[in-house]
Amino acid sequence: MSGLKHITIEQNVEFLKRYAFFERAAMRALAGWLPGVPEWDAKNEIGLHVWESADAVDVIYNRLRELRCHQPERNISPALPIVAAALDKSANTAEVIATVYLVIKKLLLEALRIHPEVTWSNFDNPTVKLTEQVIPALEQQVAWAEAFLPTIIDRYPDWEIWRDYVAGLLASDGGINGVGAKSSPPDRLEGHPLLLPWMQCQRMPDWPIFKPEEDIQPDRKTDPEGYRLWRFKHYTNEMTAAETLGSILWMTPEMSWEYQHNVARHLWDELRHSQLGQIRIQQLGLNVADVPQVVQIYNVMMTLPAVEQYALLTTVLEPNGMPEKTTNREHWEALQDEISAAAVSYDWSDENFHVRWGQKWTPVLLKTYNYPETLEEIRVRMEAWMIENTPVKMQQKHAHHEY
Ligand SMILES: [Fe+2]
Numbered sequence: 001m002s003g004l005k006h007i008t009i010e011q012n013v014e015f016l017k018r019y020a021f022f023e024r025a026a027m028r029a030l031a032g033w034l035p036g037v038p039e040w041d042a043k044n045e046i047g048l049h050v051w052e053s054a055d056a057v058d059v060i061y062n063r064l065r066e067l068r069c070h071q072p073e074r075n076i077s078p079a080l081p082i083v084a085a086a087l088d089k090s091a092n093t094a095e096v097i098a099t100v101y102l103v104i105k106k107l108l109l110e111a112l113r114i115h116p117e118v119t120w121s122n123f124d125n126p127t128v129k130l131t132e133q134v135i136p137a138l139e140q141q142v143a144w145a146e147a148f149l150p151t152i153i154d155r156y157p158d159w160e161i162w163r164d165y166v167a168g169l170l171a172s173d174g175g176i177n178g179v180g181a182k183s184s185p186p187d188r189l190e191g192h193p194l195l196l197p198w199m200q201c202q203r204m205p206d207w208p209i210f211k212p213e214e215d216i217q218p219d220r221k222t223d224p225e226g227y228r229l230w231r232f233k234h235y236t237n238e239m240t241a242a243e244t245l246g247s248i249l250w251m252t253p254e255m256s257w258e259y260q261h262n263v264a265r266h267l268w269d270e271l272r273h274s275q276l277g278q279i280r281i282q283q284l285g286l287n288v289a290d291v292p293q294v295v296q297i298y299n300v301m302m303t304l305p306a307v308e309q310y311a312l313l314t315t316v317l318e319p320n321g322m323p324e325k326t327t328n329r330e331h332w333e334a335l336q337d338e339i340s341a342a343a344v345s346y347d348w349s350d351e352n353f354h355v356r357w358g359q360k361w362t363p364v365l366l367k368t369y370n371y372p373e374t375l376e377e378i379r380v381r382m383e384a385w386m387i388e389n390t391p392v393k394m395q396q397k398h399a400h401h402e403y
């Protein structure tokens with residue numbers, strides 16, 4: 001920021017456009033990588049950060065509209081999409097964390113911290129407020145990445161090379177706000193094929209994988225404790241729904257920002273449902289690393305295009321699953337199991353929005369990607385596909401109205 005005293009309102013708009021661009025690029029890279037990261041704890045953080053990044057973008061877009069900028073990606077520097085693509089092209093967890101957090105988010109945090117001194121704060125108070133709103137999450141994200149990365153680097157040699165390359169790309173375009181000294185971009189590195197979208201979701205090699213034939217549902221009435229443990233184990237596997245939404249979000253960049261903001265929240269909600277399962281099974285004495293992972297549902301859904309995955313999730317699986325949640329809440333309330341009842345009541349509440357978003361966005365997806373079907377036609381087709389292809393018996397039962 002050397003020599004820069006106060007920026008004009010037009011420069012302010014250009015800075016904010018770049019901040020929003022980088023948060024959106026971070027959201028997109030993290031969403032695409034959610035299934036590709038095998039480390040469970042990192043997956044849980046990354047899913048939260050997809051939503052926090054989306055929300056930061058939304059806050060900045062709102063301010064840009066107040067400053068009469070309605071197309072925040074218009075006339076953006078051509079170097080920026082190259083930086084964004086390089087985030088996606090990371091090769092593993094270490095490279096994702098090093099580039100997204102320790103290059104982009106860290107520099108963004110520094111820029112936002114000094115922004116109030118750079119802009120005419122006395123006149124630009126809403127932008128100062130924006131920085132106060134966005135900074136705390138960024139601080140936590142960067143602090144997490146700085147603490148977490150050293151714990152995994154043994155598995156991922158040479159991660160620094162990709163970090164330095166991405167940092168070099170950014171620096172060559174004048175840094176986060178684009179006003180630093182420009183230089184020629186670093187030479188393209190060989191051997192970094194794009195791994196997105198992940199066709200198979202990744203887990204640590206020693207984690208057990210779900211076996212459909214061993215998935216026996218205990219009777220709710222005669223074996224309430226067995227049923228409860230079984231049900232919350234299935235909750236932990238909503239991680240795969242979050243991962244599915246990560247890939248859907250990554251594969252549908254043509255859709256509006258409002259859609260992407262909703263999908264980012266939907267993703268975090270499914271991650272929260274996995275976490276409520278994890279919290280509950282740990283309270284009941286199980287370790288999440290011992291719960292067989294239903295990776296099959298993500299993997300089989302990835303044989304479908306993004307539009308069909310979204311329709312399957314929001315017009316079949318989610319509405320079909322809702323009556324069971326109501327039954328479970330009543331069941332656990334009758335047993336005075338307040339914790340289980342509270343968990344499922346928040347899940348049910350979230351699902352109402354997911355189904356509503358499905359009704360809103362599935363028709364737009366069908367139109368955008370040139371499907372000839374109506375909402376009802378794709379719902380019927382996806383339900384038939386699900387009954388044929390899902391490895392989870394519970395999902396088939398819900399389709400047949402058995403709760
Ligand atoms: Fe869910």
Ligand SMILES: [Fe+2]
Pocket residue numbers: 269270318350351354
């Ligand atoms: Fe949901």
